[in-house]
Amino acid sequence: MxxxxxxxxxxxxxxxxxxxxxxxxxxxxxxxxxxxxxxxxxxxxxxxxxxxxxxxxxxxxxxxxxxxxxxxxxxxxxxxxxxxxxxxxxxxxxxxxxxxxxxxxxxxxxxxxxxxxxxxxxxxxxxxxxxxxxxxxxxGHGAMDEGLLRYVHFTSDIAHLLGAGGWLGALVAFVLLLRSKRLDGERRLRLLSRTLTGFESAGALIVISLAITGIANYVLIVGPEISGVMRSTYGLLLALKIVLFIGMLILAAANRFHLSPLLDRSLQTGSYAPAINALRRSIILEFAVAIAIVSLVAWFGTLSPEMDMAAE
Known part of the structure; x- marks a missing residue:
């Protein structure tokens, strides 16, 4: 540890x-x-x-x-x-x-x-x-590489970090909008609806970026090895991160395809309290999952997969 x-x-x-x-x-x-x-x-x-x-x-x-x-x-x-x-x-x-x-x-x-x-x-x-x-x-682990591989790893790490920043920043912004009292109720909700819709394209690109760079980082750190890694602390933490990431994507999909359209419809009828409460719970839960993922990254970023596997 x-x-x-x-x-x-x-x-x-x-x-x-x-x-x-x-x-x-x-x-x-x-x-x-x-x-x-x-x-x-x-x-x-x-x-x-x-x-x-x-x-x-x-x-x-x-x-x-x-x-x-x-x-x-x-x-x-x-x-x-x-x-x-x-x-x-x-x-x-x-x-x-x-x-x-x-x-x-x-x-x-x-x-x-x-x-x-x-x-x-x-x-x-x-x-x-x-x-x-x-x-x-x-x-991170990229600092251990040498030559061209070092810069490839850094590039992947940086893209992963920036993708995480774009995702978590948007989640916090949505939470703040849901709690904000700076704007009147309907104006705030219309802004929330517009920004949720506007984030759809950016969110899709971020997910693709996180998936590609996450796989690239795994290969750069561990290589094609899977079975041995999964028996180590590093591998278990990584597996947990993947499970949480999938869970976060499920919540994001629910927001995108169910809760966001529900908010749009509720703004037309004027009865938007149920949609807002459901959206608030979902986004806060998604943010909590994202925080858990960052905590895992902070932890296994200090571990050496090779030494961990050897110890096992």
Whole structure:
């Protein structure tokens, strides 16, 4: 089993950066004109600023934890400056860490303009959020590869991370819309209906991307081996992730083909409480499943399949 503190920090960092990127991206492709202004639909100024600040603090904590583990120190107080300096300036993970910190600081700056220049603010936050999220690929299994395979693996990891960001960001946006009191009831529900419909194409592309890159990552990490892997902790966690992913797709299909059309029909009749309650339960459950998947990724990303299989 991996170090619990490392796993917890990885999980928190995944969630923070995924939501930073995903919510900013959602604001760009789902909201229009005045809807993008912070405070009209979502308080983008606070969301982006806090996500950037928390992401920076978590990144610092993760770097300190990595240095502690790599140096064998029993506490953070035993860490020497030269160890941190060596990791930050002389390793790929350290260099990408600096890129992440810079991107997050710039997101905080972009958040300041969320009312005066909302579209520009969201564009900058989406691009910088994508950069920050992509740097997490260097903390995964791809960092163990060499040559061309290393960059193929990084590309697959980055695509997987960005796909997850697009998916979870949309789920959180839908939950916020269902709970929002910024808009009157019918206007809010019509916006929810429109964004749900608009997400259909993007959601399909994200699912395809997640499936392809998920398979690619498995092959790049383990190879064609299946039976041996399934007897290891890594394999069991991966199998659980696949089961949860299938469950998430079933919930998404229910939203797409049943609950979203039900909401559209209820808006025409004016009796939309049952549709809203059903949609709320489904989306919250889908989000909970997605969070469970991210927690598994944070865990088995610290495991070595080869060592795990050998131990078995």
């Amino acid at each position: 991996g170090d619990p503190i490392t796993i917890a920090l990885r999980f928190a960092l995944y969630i923070d950066l995924i939501l930073l990127f995903g919510l900013a991206l959602f604001g760009l492709y789902s909201l229009k004109g005045q809807e993008r202004i912070s405070g009209v639909v979502f308080n983008f100024g606070s969301i982006l600023l806090w996500a950037a600040v928390i992401g920076t603090l978590l990144s610092v904590a993760a770097m300190l934890q990595m240095a502690k583990v790599m140096s064998g120190a029993s506490s953070f107080f035993e860490l020497h400056q030269h160890i941190l300096q060596m990791i930050v300036t002389s390793t790929d993970v350290g260099l990408t860490w600096m890129v992440r910190i810079a991107a997050l600081l710039l997101v905080a700056v972009a958040a300041i303009f969320s009312k005066r220049a909302p579209t520009l603010s969201l564009i900058l936050a989406s691009v910088l959020g994508a950069i920050a999220l992509s740097t997490l690929a260097w903390t």
